[in-house]
Amino acid sequence: MKRIETIIPNNKLNLVVSAIEDIGVGGITITDSKGRGKGVRPSLRSLRGTSKQQAEYNSLASVMTIVEDDKVDRIIDAIVGVASTGSSGDGMIFVSRIDYTVDIQTKQKKS
Template sequence: MQLYLQRDMKRVEAIIAAEKVSAVNEALKKAGVGGATILDAKGRGKGEKPQVQTGRGTKRLAAEFSVRANVMTVVEDSEVEKVIKAILDTASTGSAGDGKIFVSTVTEAIDIGTKKRGQTAVV
């Protein structure tokens, strides 16, 4: 069994408006985040529903879902507040529906290619 020093890591996951992805990605880079996973998503919540036109363009309806993006990264505990601030400063407009940030503990990380474990697997 291989022994290694395990530092505490957190997964920071933000659900944001799709049009904010590029700006948030740049803010995360400036904050020193080495990598992030960004997924296209659809969501439903308390925010204003987007309006869509029917096939012939004669009627406007409220869409069931809003276009969102899921931005996820894993960082050391000491970096969490910096990551949260970067996301909030970039994605927040002060309106309902701007999104959510979730922070959870990562108990293990393994790089498949190098087989490194712990924090060294995510840097």
């Protein structure tokens, strides 16, 4: 099993979730987050609207799912297909190995 975590701009969230669900993945965790990377941070107006300053962080979404190894490449291709604009700040995908999971309700371990 693999954990796929994707950090993307908020405006790509629905597209990414739909792309993952279309592959047949049911369990998805979404977290609102803030961060800085290569992407351009938005300009903000002051309270009076007389000056602008750069936002300290971008508003991002983290999408995480655990899948069987044979689905990883299809999910990555689907995410890149809907989220990539070719610009810096499109996001990142992280893939890591999961040794096992434990269902809290049933207490069953799954490798």
